[in-house]
Amino acid sequence: MLTAPEHAQEPSLNAAPLRLDRVSKRWRKDLPLVLDELELTLAPGTVTWVGGRNGIGKTTMLRIAAGLIEPDGGRAEVWGLHPNKHRVRYQQLVSFLPAGDRGLYARLTVRRQLEFWARIAMVPRERFREWIEEAIVRFDLADLANRRVDRMSMGQRQRLRIAMTFLPHPEVVLLDEPLTSLDTEGGDLLQGAVSGLLERDGAVLWCSPSGESLDINFDFHWMLEQGRLVAQ
Amino acid sequence: MSDATTAAYAFLAVMRRDLYVYRSYRTRLVSQVLTALFSLTLFYYVSRLVHVHGFASSNSYFGFVVVGISLISVLYSCFSIPELVRQELIAGTFDRLLLSPFGAIRSVLAMTFFPMMYSFVLAAITLGLGCVIFDLHLHWSTVPVALPVMLLVLFAFLPFGVLFAALTVVIKQGNVGTSWVVAMLSIVGGLYFPVSLLPGWLQTISRLQPFTAATDLLRHLLVDSSLGESSETALLKLVGFAAVLLPLSIFVLGRAIRFGQRRGTIIEY
Numbered sequence: 001m002l003t004a005p006e007h008a009q010e011p012s013l014n015a016a017p018l019r020l021d022r023v024s025k026r027w028r029k030d031l032p033l034v035l036d037e038l039e040l041t042l043a044p045g046t047v048t049w050v051g052g053r054n055g056i057g058k059t060t061m062l063r064i065a066a067g068l069i070e071p072d073g074g075r076a077e078v079w080g081l082h083p084n085k086h087r088v089r090y091q092q093l094v095s096f097l098p099a100g101d102r103g104l105y106a107r108l109t110v111r112r113q114l115e116f117w118a119r120i121a122m123v124p125r126e127r128f129r130e131w132i133e134e135a136i137v138r139f140d141l142a143d144l145a146n147r148r149v150d151r152m153s154m155g156q157r158q159r160l161r162i163a164m165t166f167l168p169h170p171e172v173v174l175l176d177e178p179l180t181s182l183d184t185e186g187g188d189l190l191q192g193a194v195s196g197l198l199e200r201d202g203a204v205l206w207c208s209p210s211g212e213s214l215d216i217n218f219d220f221h222w223m224l225e226q227g228r229l230v231a232q
Numbered sequence: 233m234s235d236a237t238t239a240a241y242a243f244l245a246v247m248r249r250d251l252y253v254y255r256s257y258r259t260r261l262v263s264q265v266l267t268a269l270f271s272l273t274l275f276y277y278v279s280r281l282v283h284v285h286g287f288a289s290s291n292s293y294f295g296f297v298v299v300g301i302s303l304i305s306v307l308y309s310c311f312s313i314p315e316l317v318r319q320e321l322i323a324g325t326f327d328r329l330l331l332s333p334f335g336a337i338r339s340v341l342a343m344t345f346f347p348m349m350y351s352f353v354l355a356a357i358t359l360g361l362g363c364v365i366f367d368l369h370l371h372w373s374t375v376p377v378a379l380p381v382m383l384l385v386l387f388a389f390l391p392f393g394v395l396f397a398a399l400t401v402v403i404k405q406g407n408v409g410t411s412w413v414v415a416m417l418s419i420v421g422g423l424y425f426p427v428s429l430l431p432g433w434l435q436t437i438s439r440l441q442p443f444t445a446a447t448d449l450l451r452h453l454l455v456d457s458s459l460g461e462s463s464e465t466a467l468l469k470l471v472g473f474a475a476v477l478l479p480l481s482i483f484v485l486g487r488a489i490r491f492g493q494r495r496g497t498i499i500e501y
Contacts, residue, residue, distance in 0.1 A: 112249070120339065122334055
């Protein structure tokens with residue numbers, strides 16, 4: 001069981017796996033707020049689904065939660081840690097799967113991609129081989145391990161991207177339209193990985209425009225409307 | 233295992249990644265060696281065609297220019313960093329580096345090492361071809377000293393590449409200014425001709441930047457040419473540039489990334 005003090009550089013007993021506290025973001029002064037004092041707290045061992053129409057701000061919310069971009073107001077926290085003040089620890093705890101098919105090195109093989117990612121994710125050396133093999137097995141990548149990414153299908157690339165997301169054993173996983181290009185088997189593999197994370201009391205934030213057809217029991221359903229989350 | 237050790241492994245992983253990507257383009261080395269060979273051939277015959285003021289013989293001018301040609305690959309490697317960052321931005325891998333515990337700044341610094349080491353190899357090949365094919369006479373007793381000096385030269389040039397990389401993070405273009413800076417440095421640094429041939433004001437610029445000191449020092453060590461200033465002064469200049477500009481350039485890169493994160497433009501390409 002994961003507990004906040006175990007992970008926090010600044011221990012906070014009241015901390016949650018992920019908390020978005022009054023987060024606001026506006027892309028330009030002449031445009032309305034994309035996120036308007038948005039509040040969201042993930043509890044350990046839960047999957048939260050956030051939906052909403054295209055361009056409503058789901059990806060912006062995830063990017064702020066991941067520490068990729070900064071909000072204009074409010075803050076994101078993981079176990080009470082700040083994405084900039086505690087950057088390294090924060091990034092060890094959170095893993096983000098962006099939408100689309102980017103973020104891969106086209107000329108590297110699957111295995112080398114995973115090895116590279118494990119290294120810059122600063123996976124402990126004693127776990128390095130074990131976690132890479134685990135990712136290869138869990139996401140059924142053994143037959144593709146020596147294939148270059150630019151010779152793979154979109155669905156295979158998506159499986160690799162998901163494998164990279166779960167490889168460093170994060171505690172909070174942020175998924176942006178994770179089912180893109182995945183076939184049924186790929187969806188099942190993702191579902192298995194999410195279940196594994198929940199067993200470790202991790203938390204998942206899953207964003208997609210509409211409800212997913214997967215047999216996943218989302219613990220919370222929210223819609224993003226006018227910059228705020230509305231219970232569905 | 234300490235964080236420092238894990239970070240060192242991450243640093244090496246970036247170099248290894250670049251090596252793998254490089255090896256996946258099988259003809260690259262051949263084409264670069266041929267380019268070096270053609271440059272050497274061109275300057276070999278130019279050195280025989282004209283009498284160059286300030287040089288005792290055609291061979292001494294040829295030795296002078298071969299070191300210049302070797303150094304330009306090192307210079308290009310430093311100025312390739314912005315383009316590498318641009319490629320990472322386009323591929324969406326810069327986001328991954330930024331969101332990794334290793335981080336974007338350390339990743340950018342790590343990704344400079346493979347091109348720099350490779351430029352070392354290219355420089356050595358150029359000198360080797362000069363010796364084997366064009367009868368270039370190296371000053372072998374001081375050649376080993378040239379290696380640590382070359383490393384120092386890299387650290388003195390690196391900040392310029394990192395500063396341009398910071399600019400790339402902000403304006404999303406990889407080659408803004410780098411080609412004309414390399415062209416300008418090849419003139420004021422005296423790559424192809426002595427800086428004494430330049431007008432006075434250009435000679436002043438030539439003395440102010442580290443490239444002239446580097447070329448002078450390496451020529452002295454490799455082909456025993458005379459020094460424009462003492463070797464201590466040249467070394468001090470290189471150390472000074474590296475010590476002041478390297479931390480400054482890393483700071484500027486960090487600020488550029490934070491700027492992109494605040495504005496939200498870090499995700500653009």
